[in-house]
Amino acid sequence: MRGSDAMQESLFTVAKLEDFVPADHPLRPIRSLINEALVRLNGLFNTIYADTGRASIAPEKLLRAMLIQVFFSVRSERQLVEQIRYNLLYRWFIGLAIDDEVWDHSSFSKNRDRLLEHRVVENFFTEVMTLADKRKLLSKDHFSVDGTLIQAWASHKSFTPKDCSDNDGDPGAGPGRNAPANWHGKPRSNATHASTTDPDSRLFRKSQNSAAILAYQGHVLMEHRSGLVVGAVVTHADGYGERAAALAMLDTLPGRHPRTVAADKAYDTRDFVQACRQRCVTPHVASHSTRWGGSAIDGRTTRHTGYAISQTIRKRIEEHFGWGKTVGRIRQTVYRGIERVDQHFKLTMTASNIVRMARIFSAMGAAASR
Template sequence: MRGTDKRSGELFSYVDLEQRVRADHPLRAIRGVVSEALEALSGEFSALYSGMGRPSIAPEMLLRAMLLQAFYSVRSERQLMERLEFDLLFRWFVGLGVDELVWDHSTFSKNRDRLLAGEIAAKFLTTILELPRVRRLLSSDHFSVDGTLIEAWASMKSFRSRDDEGPGNGGGGRNAPADFRGEKRSNDTHASSTDPDAMLYKKGPGMEAKLCFIGHGLMENRSGLLVDARLTRVSGHAERLAALEMIEPFAERPRAITLGADRGYDAAEFVEELRTLNVRPHIAQNISRRRSAIDRRTTRHASYAASIRARKRIEEAFGWIKSIAGFRKTKLRGLAKVDWAFTFAAAAYNLIRLPKLLGEPS
């Protein structure tokens, strides 16, 4: 049964949380946007819960707590619950009264599958962007796309041959000792016993190969907000395929739009696909080893140079998600769960930037 998103305890405490949070605190503006988005998603939440049984922790509170975990770089849900015990600012943002007990950290694990099944992260991101005061900040004509590696929560020792039926650990929760010297390993013949969805990949020649995923983001160029985010398995074509999937809904209009990207997207097939969608490919030219698919009919326009400058801002989003929100290495396993958390982190990045963009106190 779904719990209520109501703060209690005001009649029995001398501490007024509203007065303890200063009027110009950045979280006030963020909480206003979050409350609007969560209220719009109320019907989605109700569909995920039955009408019987004891009331659960309200999903709105869980999501607000997870936002705080991203904003303040709280490493684990155990630490987040400890912070909620004594931090009045955290209690105010989540919606807990001063006298209310903090729930157990396992509540997140039990409810994550429910929120995952309802695709709440993607809907939360979309709902924030559809709020009238946020929508006016967005560009509908100019976009940028990029991808970033997200290291999986799996050791290289867990990357074992698919034919190996030996013990998967060395006792005590550890992987068994292994010597990989001279052994050729690839995703075709090996898989991680810890997270089978993670795959071995390296960013470039001479660089270290890691078990990882690829996170993709689509940014509008006016305000630098992420309008779509998703996570996929690694492959040489993953970034371009994800880019086409993300830009296609925005390309369904009579007027052409632009898509900026780095030189890794400079491939003839990808450029042709974009032009078929009525998207102008403002992609950095890759002329180091071959002829670029971007020619003078694109580069001669002033808008091309503007897109090349604007596209670099998406690195700021990835930098925040990986360094502040803690996504340099994910703490979840499985493609679906990591995808959910990555999309939720993208929504948190948008929220952290909105107070200044909206001109509200920050």
């Protein structure tokens, strides 16, 4: 017989959020990893907040909510808060009960800035890597480095002269905040122009065949054993940022024992190769033989089998960039200012690591049970 279309709720309902999440849901191992790392940040959280006053958003819940935004490609914090109201999976992951009140999006943004001020994301990234190191997932000898372009949340029209002269517009365009602009034949460079929307962004193009855009550069240092990111940073977009960021990340590695670092042709410069060797790091850089002056890498490096292996493994770094741009939404950041973009990039790379670690642990558990 045909069922009734009416809905009648029970007067009393006994249900837990745990009952709505399947036992094999992929977020379960991810949440366990995150909670294990957050426990180690309890001391830092105690120093951030005062002992008295009105209770704010718990930093653990705030950080889980920020990770949900990355995992599920939520466009904005306003949309995230809206979805938390009715999405039971999000509530379970964050740690909100069914009848708990959800924060206002403005309160969420202000508390997120507090995490930025105290570098909580960087510390969280470190704790996640500590967990990976304890479980023997990290290599301490072999690494890869690469950079990617992050489009800024600013348009070309905001890129105006620093001396405030109005010589970029089209006199016949008419009034309006979004009037057409004509830059044909007018020089525009970072030395003379800056974005009024995001002054930290820079006009940059990745290659001669691509258009120049307002952007930042995100840089990643990846270890070779499990393909996990062990260093991530955002810099201004320029022609030297990739190599300078690579050396800075190599300097953060503990110890001075011999290491290798793989990279693409953009790092095949004499100053970078020399700086690596001064740090006891063998540069397994792709040879750029057509470069003016020749390649800085010779047969002493390329003849070894390890060089070919490094050149093969280094391509896995693109998996983090690809995941971050399609899922984590770092193709074009929605934040302004290099500090906030850096926080977003680090959080996205941390989320990429957590997803990869959860898969590794699941595979190890399945192999152990056989």
